[in-house]
Amino acid sequence: MENKDVEKKIMSIVAEDGSIEEVEVILAFEFKDTKKEYVIYTKNEKDENDNITVYVSNVDRSSGDPKLMGIDDEEEWNRVKDVLRELSKGE
Amino acid sequence: MMKDIINFLDKDYNLVKKDSHLSSNQLRTRPSSFASILGAWRNWRISLAEKRLENKKDKLLKEEFKAAADGHLTEAANNALIQKTQAIAKLEEKIRILSRENVPRNFVATHAIKLRKKMYENMAFNGNNAYVVGADKYEKVFEPEPIPVPEAEPVIPEVDNNVNMTDSSELVEDIAASADTTSVEVPVVEEVAPEKKEVEVVPSELQRGAIQAAIDNEFEKIKNSQKIKMVAPEDVAEAVKNVSTVSRSDIASEIDAHLDQIDAPVDESQNFQNEINSVFADADAHLNDMKVNQNGSSAAKIDRYNDEGLVAEKPWIEEEQKIKDDDIPKVIDIPVNNDPVEEPREEIPVADTVVDDVLDVPVQPEPVEETPDSKEWVPLTDEQIELFRKDLEEHPIVSTVSDDLEDYPDPNVTLPEDIELPTQDEAVRDFVVVTPDREEHPTNVEEFVPVETEPVSTDANERVISVNHETSKEELEQLRARIEGLKARQHASKKAMDEAERMDQNTAERATEALRDREESDLVREEQIGRLREYGDALEEDCIFNENRARIAIENVECNERFIQLQRERIRDNDELIDSLSSLVGPEATNVRRR
Structure with missing residues (x-):
């Protein structure tokens, strides 16, 4: 088993133009009530204050292949942020 | 508790598609928050792996494998055992790796x-x-x-x-x-054609010298053919006293007027474009409108000179033109090189050696083509000169230009800095506590030095002397460059604004579409619920009705049975009565009855 695959979960994102970008998944979960799947990943981008930029997407598997979708609903986005806020505090 | 709301997932995300640029929402996290989130998920993965490991171990311990006659495991059983143990080993390794602390965070790259x-x-x-x-x-x-x-x-x-x-x-x-x-x-x-090669022309050192000499000679030839003689700078001021030309201030003022309109709002982009084009056209027109003095000579346009001075020798020159000897400026011949002008030119040597696929081909200067501008200027007639003078009297030229260039500060035009266009992923939403260090971008300071002007002179005899036409040309070029820079800047900013508007519009449209879809689905759901309720009510009523009918039917049956029972009892009673009566009446009544 490749250690890096275990240590980091890598996701390859295929863009519309066919280019592939590899990112690292840091969290994946689904809400129990809506069963909607979300993935949080990072490209290890840091700003001047060492804050790390993370990306949140909804994973749509209805068409067979997984597809990343944005979160447009404000309420849904707030729920996701609440989850991240709770997890960032540590359980 | 998060466990009550969400389920962690550990799926494979080898290849996922992303349709549009707005397929993810961004957040910024502190390193500690990032580590906590990552740690929470990792701990869950570790616990999941440990559970799976325990299950696999238990299964393996309880599993029975087939053994051969000699007591050893069969090949199939052996392979199965190996697979199971390998899976267990992988899980253990996974747990060990995930449990490592202070794992170095390597970049994805x-x-x-x-x-x-x-x-x-x-x-x-x-x-x-x-x-x-x-x-x-x-x-x-x-x-x-x-x-x-x-x-x-x-x-x-x-x-x-x-x-x-x-x-x-x-x-x-x-x-x-x-x-x-x-x-x-x-x-x-x-x-791919790996043998594709390009031919590169590289003149050698010797040929460079010969080429350069040939070029110089050709230029000299051209000049001598036109018999153009250089004019000393010190004589230019005197020679162009009668030059009537457009002043540099006019040009500058007109360009300033156009430049002022450059700062128009973005909506006037079309007008802006037209203005720029007009500025260029005007600048070109002004340059081309350099007038020739009455003697037919000027610092910008060099007419035909002979050895004695300015003499119009062309047959097309009108005979009416009178040229005074006093007005003829003295010219100084400045030969370009020491070679005599009439010497024939040597042909340029041609070398054609191929060395390592590099073909040495000397560069031959192209023959100079006569353009209309290179033709000899037509001197103005007296009438034309008189018209100019009258025009100048009516519209005196404003500024006075001195030869001292220090009077004019350099138009220190600085082009604007590179514009930082907003990227597509900048829909950043703050998360946790991130203190945004918002620094305003320094405004692009453009130094624009207006051309100095003096009040209009009331003396009609004053004339504008434009000494250094080359300086004005340089200024024009600089102004052109500035215009181009402003134009590019405006275009970029407009493009950025359009892009931002389009993104906002797309986001708004998607949001409204999502809302609309949800509302429609809610309506449909409500309708379905209503129909189901009605159907349920109808079914209930039907059931009640059927029950009533059944009950009534049952009651009818019971009544009928009772009636039948009563009838039977009556019949029995009647029979008993008849028997009793018949016993009383005797055999004769019985016979009568039988009849």
Whole structure:
């Protein structure tokens, strides 16, 4: 088993133009009530204050292949942020 | 508790698609928050792996494997056992790795890239370097030389999961070295012509000198053919006293007026474009409108001179033109080089040696074509000069230009700095506590030095003297450059605004569409619920009705049975009565009855 695959979960994102970008998944979960799947990943981008930029997407598997979708609903986005806020505090 | 709301997931995300640029929402997290989130998920993965490990161990302990006659395991059982133990070992390894503390966080860019066969084919076909490839390996991979077809079956190596590939350049090198592109349908490889070479013309040192001399001679020839003689700078002021030309201030003022309109709002982009075009046209027109003095000579346009001075020798010159000797400026012949003008020119030597595919071809200067501007100027007639003078009297020219260039500060035009266009991923939403260090971008300061002007002179006899036309040209060029820069800046800003508006509009549209879809689905659901309720009510009523009917039917049956029972009893009673009566009446009554 490749250690890096275990240590980091890598996701390859295929863009519309066919280019592939590899990112690292840091969290994946689904809400129990809506069963909607979300993935949080990072490209290890840091700003001047060492804050790390993370990306949140909804994973749509209805068409067979997984597809990343944005979160447009404000309420849904707030729920996701609440989850991240709770997890960032540590359980 | 998060456990009550969400379920962690640990699925494979090898290849996922992303349709649009807005397929993800961004957040910024502190390093500690990031570590907590990552740690929470990792802990869950560890616990999941431990559970699976326990299950597998228990299953393995309870499982029975077939043994052969000699007591050893059969081959199938042995293989199954090996697989199970390997799975357990992998899980243990996974748990061990996940449990490691202070794991160094390597950037994704250094992670070894696994290339599937199809991915490699696509990469080779498209030629797009979507992966990190060493610069020294780029040519080897994407512009390969014809790869010889090996006799053995070609195998494109696939990266083994058990191999710890840490150097992506080594991986690419291995792939390039052992890949057989001929066995794979890769049109890019087939189309590459490795023997494509370019012919480069590089004159040698000797030829450079000869070429340069030839060029100089040609220019000299051209000048001498037109018999153009240079005018000393000190004589220019005196020589152009009668020059009536457009002042530099006019040009500058007009350009200023156009430039002022450059700062118009973005909506006037079309007018802006028209203004710029007009400015250029005006500048060109002004340059071309350099007037010739009455003597037919000027610092900008050099007329035909003979050895004695300015004399119009062309037959097309009107005889009415009178040229005074006093007005003829003295000119000084300044030969370009020491060579006599009338000497014939030598032909340029031609060398044609090919050395290492570099063809030494000397550069031959192109013959100078006569343009209309190079023709001799037509001197103005007295009438025309008189008209100019009258025009100048009516519209005196404003500024006075001195020869001292220090009076005019350099138009220190600085082009604007590069504009930072907003990227598509900048829909940033603050998360946790991030103190945004918002610094306003320094405004682009443009130094614009207006051309100094003096009050209009009431003396009609004053004339504008434009000494250094080259300086005005330089200023014009600088102004043109500035205009171009402003134009580019405006275009970029407009483009950025349009892009931002389009993104906002797209976001709003998607949101409204999502809302609309949800509302429609809610309405449909409510309608369905209403129909179901009605149907339920109808069914209930029907049931009640049926029950009533059944009950009534049952009651009818009971009544009928009772009636029948009563009738039977009556019949029985009647029979008993008849028997009793018949016993009383005797046999005769019985016979009568029988009849």
